[in-house]
Amino acid sequence: MRELRLLCGGARSSGRKGPEMALDIGIRGAGRGAFAMTLHQVSRQMLANLPDRLWDLLSIASYIHLADRMVPRDGPSMPNLGENWRRTLSFVIAVRDPDFWNLPDVRESLRKTIGFLSGDRYQFEFVELAGAPAWQPFLDIAGSGAAPAFQPAEVILFSGGLDSLAGAVDALLVKRRKAALVSYQSAPMVQAIQSRLVEALRSRAGPDRLVHIGLGLTNAGEMVEPTQRTRSFLFAVLGLLVARLHGLREVCFYENGVVSTNLPLASHVLGTRATRTTHPKVLELYGRLFSRVAEADIRIRNPFFWDTKADVVRRIAEGGCGELIQPSFSCGSTRGAAMTKGRHCGVCTQCLDRRFGILAADCGHLEPASNYAVDLMRGPRKPGIEAVTAEAYVLAAHTWRQSTQEHFLGAHGEAFRLLPHLGLRTDEAAARLHRLHVRHGQNVMRIVTETARTDDVLGERLDLPDHSLLAMIQGPLAQDVQIRDPAENEATPERQAADRKIKELPRPITLWLDMHRREARIGNVAVLQRKHFELVRKLLPKFQDGIRAQRGSPGFSFMGTKQLADAMGVTEATTRQLVRALRLKIAEQFHQQLGIAPAPDDVIESVSWAGYRLNPALALVGSHESDQCRSSDLTTPSRASRLSHPAP
Numbered sequence: 294m295r296e297l298r299l300l301c302g303g304a305r306s307s308g309r310k311g312p313e314m315a316l317d318i319g320i321r322g323a324g325r326g327a328f329a330m331t332l333h334q335v336s337r338q339m340l341a342n343l344p345d346r347l348w349d350l351l352s353i354a355s356y357i358h359l360a361d362r363m364v365p366r367d368g369p370s371m372p373n374l375g376e377n378w379r380r381t382l383s384f385v386i387a388v389r390d391p392d393f394w395n396l397p398d399v400r401e402s403l404r405k406t407i408g409f410l411s412g413d414r415y416q417f418e419f420v421e422l423a424g425a426p427a428w429q430p431f432l433d434i435a436g437s438g439a440a441p442a443f444q445p446a447e448v449i450l451f452s453g454g455l456d457s458l459a460g461a462v463d464a465l466l467v468k469r470r471k472a473a474l475v476s477y478q479s480a481p482m483v484q485a486i487q488s489r490l491v492e493a494l495r496s497r498a499g500p501d502r503l504v505h506i507g508l509g510l511t512n513a514g515e516m517v518e519p520t521q522r523t524r525s526f527l528f529a530v531l532g533l534l535v536a537r538l539h540g541l542r543e544v545c546f547y548e549n550g551v552v553s554t555n556l557p558l559a560s561h562v563l564g565t566r567a568t569r570t571t572h573p574k575v576l577e578l579y580g581r582l583f584s585r586v587a588e589a590d591i592r593i594r595n596p597f598f599w600d601t602k603a604d605v606v607r608r609i610a611e612g613g614c615g616e617l618i619q620p621s622f623s624c625g626s627t628r629g630a631a632m633t634k635g636r637h638c639g640v641c642t643q644c645l646d647r648r649f650g651i652l653a654a655d656c657g658h659l660e661p662a663s664n665y666a667v668d669l670m671r672g673p674r675k676p677g678i679e680a681v682t683a684e685a686y687v688l689a690a691h692t693w694r695q696s697t698q699e700h701f702l703g704a705h706g707e708a709f710r711l712l713p714h715l716g717l718r719t720d721e722a723a724a725r726l727h728r729l730h731v732r733h734g735q736n737v738m739r740i741v742t743e744t745a746r747t748d749d750v751l752g753e754r755l756d757l758p759d760h761s762l763l764a765m766i767q768g769p770l771a772q773d774v775q776i777r778d779p780a781e782n783e784a785t786p787e788r789q790a791a792d793r794k795i796k797e798l799p800r801p802i803t804l805w806l807d808m809h810r811r812e813a814r815i816g817n818v819a820v821l822q823r824k825h826f827e828l829v830r831k832l833l834p835k836f837q838d839g840i841r842a843q844r845g846s847p848g849f850s851f852m853g854t855k856q857l858a859d860a861m862g863v864t865e866a867t868t869r870q871l872v873r874a875l876r877l878k879i880a881e882q883f884h885q886q887l888g889i890a891p892a893p894d895d896v897i898e899s900v901s902w903a904g905y906r907l908n909p910a911l912a913l914v915g916s917h918e919s920d921q922c923r924s925s926d927l928t929t930p931s932r933a934s935r936l937s938h939p940a941p
Contacts, residue, residue, distance in 0.1 A: 296311060296312070296380070296381040296382075296383075297311075297312050297313070297314060297360075297364055297380070297381070297382055297383070298311055298312065298313045298314075298383045298384075298385070299313070299314050299315075299316055299356065299360050299382060299383065299384050299385070300313060300314070300315045300316070300385050301315075301316045301317070301352075301356040301384060301385065301386040301387065302316075302317060302318070302352060302356070302386055302387035302388070302422060303317060303387050303422070303423060304385040304386060304387045304420050305420075307385075314360070314363070314364075316356050316359055316360065316363075318352065318355060318356075340538075343534065343537075343538070344537075344587075345389040345390050346389075346390055346393060346586050346587075347533070347534055347537060347586065347587065348389060349388040349389050349390055349393075349394060350530050350533070350534075350583075350586050351530055351531070351534060352386065352388065353386055353388070353394075353403070354523075354526050354527040354530040354531075355527060356384065356386055357384070357407060357415075357523050357526060357527070358523045358524055358526065358527040360382055360384070361411060361413075361522060361523040361524075364380055364382065379412055379413055379414065380413045380414070381413070381414040381415075381416075382413060382414070382415055382416075383415075383416040383417075383418075384415070384416065384417050384418065385418045385419075385420060386417070386418070386419055386420070387419075387420050387421065387422040387423065388419050388420075388421075388422055389422050391419040391420055391421050391422075394417070394419040395418070395419050398585070399582075399585060399586075400417050402578075402581060402582045402585060403415075403417060403582060404416070404417060405578065406526070406575070406578040406579065406581075406582050407523060407526060409569065409574065409575060409578060410522060410523060410525070410526060410569055410570075410575050410578075411522040411523050412522065443471070443501070443504055444471065444539060445470075445471045445472050445473040445503075445504065445539055445541070446464075446470040446471050446472065447464050447470050447471075447472045447473070447541075447543075447545060448472070448473045448475060448532050448535050448536045448539070448541055448543070448544045448545065449461055449464060449472050449473070449474050449475065449545050449547065450475050450476075450528050450529065450531075450532050450544065450545065450546050450547070451474035451475060451476050451487065451491075451505070452476065452477075452483075452487075452528075453476070453483060453486045453487040453490055453621060453622050454621060454622060454623045454643075454647075455602070455605055455606060455609065455618065455621050455623055455647060455650070455651075456547045456548045456549055456552075456597060456602075456605050457547050457548075458490060458609060458614070458617060458621050459547060459597070459605045459606070459608040459609045459612075460545060460547025460596065460597065461474055461490075461494055461503075461547075462494070462608060462609055462612035462613075462614050462617075463547075463596075463608055463612065464545075465494055465497075465498040465502055465503060466494075466497060466498055466612050466613060466614070467608075467612050471501075471502050471503065472502070472503050473503070473504050473505075473506060473535050473536075473539065474491060474494075474503060474504070474505045474506070475506050475507075475508075475528075475531050475532045475535050475544075476505065476506070476507040476508070477507070477508050477524065477527060477528045477531060478507045478508065478509045479524070482622075482635065483622065484507065484509070486620065486621070486622045487505070487507065488505070489620055490617060490620060490621060491503070491505040493614070493617055493620075494614075494617075497613070497614070506531075506535055508527075508531050522569075522570075524570075525546075525570040525571065525575070526579070529544060529546070529579050529583075529593055530583075532544035532593075533583050533587065533591065536591075537587060537589075542589055542590055542591050542592065543591070543592045543593075543594060544591075544592075544593050544594070545594050545595070545596060546571045546576065546593060546594070546595050547595065547596060547597050547605075548570070548571040548595055548597060548598075549597055549598075549600045549601055549602045549604065549605050549646075549650075550595075550597070550598040550599055550600060550601070550726075550729050551601055551602065551646075551729065551730060551733045552571070552602070552646060553570075553571040553572060553573065553595060553598055554572070554708070554711060554726065554729075554730075555569060555572060556689075556705050556707065556708065556730070557705075557707070558642075558682075558685040558686055558688075558689040571595055572711070573595070573598070573711055573714035573715055574710060574711065574714045576593040576594070576595060576714075577593075577714050579593040580592050580593050598715070599725065599729060601650070601653075601729065601732050601733045601736055602646050602647070602649065602650025602653070602733070602736075603649075603650045603653035603654040603736045604654075605650065606618065606650050606651050606653075606654035606656050607654045607656075610654065610656050610659070615656060615659045616659065618651065618656060618659045618660050619659060619660045619661075619664060622637070623637065623643045623644065623646070623647040624637040624638050624641060624643055624644055625638075625641040625642070625643045625644070626638050626641060636663070636664055636665060636666050637664055637665045637666065638665070638666050638667065639665035639666050639667030639668065639669065639672055640666075640667050640674055640675075640679045640682065640683070641682075642682060642686065644665060645669070645682070645683065645686050648665065648669045649669070649736065649737050649740055650736070652669075652740045653736035653737070653739060653740055668761075669762065670741075670744045670761065670762050670763045671757060671758075671761050671762075671763055672758070672761055672762075673758035673759075673760060673761055674758075674760045674761065674762070675760070676759075676760055679760070680760040680765065683762045683765070684762070684765045684766070686737075687737060687738075687741055687762065687766060689734075690733060690734040690736075690737035690738055690741075691734065691737075691738055691894075691900065692704075692734070692892075692894065693730040693731055693733060693734035694731060694734030694735050694737075694738050695731075695734075695892065695893050695894065696727070696730075696731065696734075696892050697890065697892055698723065698724060698727040699889050699890070700798075700891070700892035700895070701727045701730065702723060702727070703798065708723075708726060711726065712726070741766060744763065745763065745766070745767070766900070766903070767903060798816075798883075798887070798889055798891060798895075799816065800910075801910055801911065801912040802815060802816045802891065802895060802896065802908075802910070802911055802912070803815070803816055803817060803911070803912045803913075803914045804829075804896075804907070804911045804912065804913050804914065805817070805913075805914055806826075806829070806830065806833070811823070811826050812826060813825070813826050813829045813830070815879055815896055816883065816891075818882055818883050818886050818887065819878065819879040819882040819883060820882070821875065821878065821879075824861075824871055825871070825874070825875045825878065827861060828857075828861065828871055828872065828875060828897075829875075829897075829907070831852070831857060831860045831861060832852055832857070832897065832905060832906060832907045833907065835849065835850045835851075835852055835906060835907075836849060836906065836907040836909075836911070836913070837913075838850065839906075839909055840913070849906055849907075849909040850906065851898075851900060851903035851904040851905060851906045852904050852905055852906060853903070853904040854868060854869070854904050854905070856904070857904060857905055872897055872899065872905060875896075875897065876893045876896070876897065879891060879896055880893075894908060895908055895910075896908055896911065
């Protein structure tokens with residue numbers, strides 16, 4: 294674990310043992326720890342009466358974010374097995390009002406908020422800022438600010454991505470409200486994109502309908518940690534300052550609910566997908582801390598929480614701004630984008646969200662595929678994290694699309710910590726959260742299915758790169774790479790479900806075949822006979838091959854629908870009916886005995902372009918008088934557990 298003491302704003306070292314780093318904004322420092330801050334379109338007159346505590350909060354947020362970017366974690370592959378992923382950062386920060394910031398409840402609120410946001414451990418100590426002038430000299434005021442009479446009705450955090458663009462379109466053009474768009478301008482390319490979008494919005498809404506306020510933070514050295522999990526805190530603080538300058542008590546983060554919820558796609562770390570930027574609990578924690586600092590009831594709100602990415606894109610198109618979709622920017626790698634001439638990388642989860650959302654909203658004609666360095670379905674992805682990220686994204690969508698609410702909540706224990714922060718009854722929040730992810734899954738799988746169907750499959754397979762998304766979903770080609778994020782450490786879904794009296798299926802689900810009686814037993818609960826038994830028996834050889842391959846889920850091949858139908862001696866349509874009837878029979882028997890049913894794919898998985906297979910997480914615990922099952926093929930519960938929940 295990395296531990297570091299950070300001395301900020303001229304704070305002096307106490308002489309304690311251990312590594313230290315000095316950070317300073319502006320005139321006092323020079324060198325690696327000295328930074329400059331520029332605030333665009335805010336006048337000195339506007340800032341003259343800003344309370345000391347809000348100045349302090351801006352400084353604190355800046356130092357936290359700078360430390361977040363300068364103190365490295367483990368690399369993407371976690372060579373030290375996650376030992377250095379979670380950092381312990383102790384801050385000593387010079388502020389104007391140290392008595393307030395050292396209050397136990399204030400320090401605890403700050404520590405709890407930033408800790409949950411970033412997954413790190415924090416300690417804070419505040420000392421008197423020496424010689425604080427009437428206004429902060431470290432802040433370069435660029436521009437004259439908004440017209441004195443301008444009064445926004447809404448403060449919008451504006452990144453230049455699709456979601457915040459949709460929020461601005463909704464406020465300015467649909468609801469016809471005046472708005473202050475607030476941006477954190479982390480790179481020149483980002484600033485240019487934001488400015489171009491703002492000018493396009495201003496030309497549509499009118500010159501007196503909006504103001505754009507940007508914060509630039511630059512340093513003299515190289516930023517070494519790319520995850521930037523605390524960036525949203527600095528972003529939100531800037532929004533709070535602008536809101537208070539205009540007498541407002543609300544700041545809007547516009548983000549689709551699937552990204553805000555941020556359920557893990559798999560046991561892998563998928564880049565910045567593990568962050569909690571707009572998680573409802575984070576926004577609630579922001580509101581509590583900001584209310585304490587501002588001595589007012591402050592709300593940080595996400596009006597798009599119940600939207601999918603496709604819903605967000607439709608808002609832009611239906612608001613008359615479809616041509617602004619292409620110049621918006623969503624990529625998680627601004628440096629990578631700069632090296633690819635402003636194109637999206639196409640491999641990060643933000644790019645996957647964006648491209649699937651645009652296509653699912655039927656807006657593909659508004660953005661060419663060439664806007665991405667790697668094509669969504671056919672582009673070559675590097676073996677390892679890039680390939681696994683794309684495959685896991687699609688498999689998660691496939692699972693969510695046909696999940697029951699019970700299965701969804703049982704599979705995602707982290708969803709439970711979300712429910713109390715949605716402003717609804719727990720049962721209503723759970724139902725809506727499930728439906729949101731079902732809709733997302735349907736959107737993604739519609740695009741995947743349409744692409745697979747419209748291609749000349751035989752010709753395309755010969756030409757597709759091995760680790761293109763289309764090649765991976767048509768065959769078990771992706772690597773089984775496991776990289777866990779210790780920051781997501783929490784009670785298991787089973788434990789959380791038990792604590793909340795949520796019924797949970799025993800895992801792994803067992804499979805036992807009796808060839809003499811021609812019966813298959815599922816979980817020692819459901820009994821399958823006749824055609825249903827034959828269906829399981831025909832799928833068994835490929836399941837056994839997968840066990841022998843010992844490659845995890847990708848090693849278990851699908852059996853094509855026609856191949857399975859021929860083996861059963863029936864038509865393809867009858868085969869599909871048999872699978873549906875088998876799933877229904879299993880669900881009915883489980884529900885009668887346990888009060889909960891497996892998801893449709895828990896026993897037989899199906900993918901329209903690949904066919905059917907027995908779920909790799911099943912445990913083949915035995916058979917009677919079977920010439921097909923060898924002892925080496927038997928999947929013990931521990932082996933099944935490794936397949937469904939691989940060890941890090």
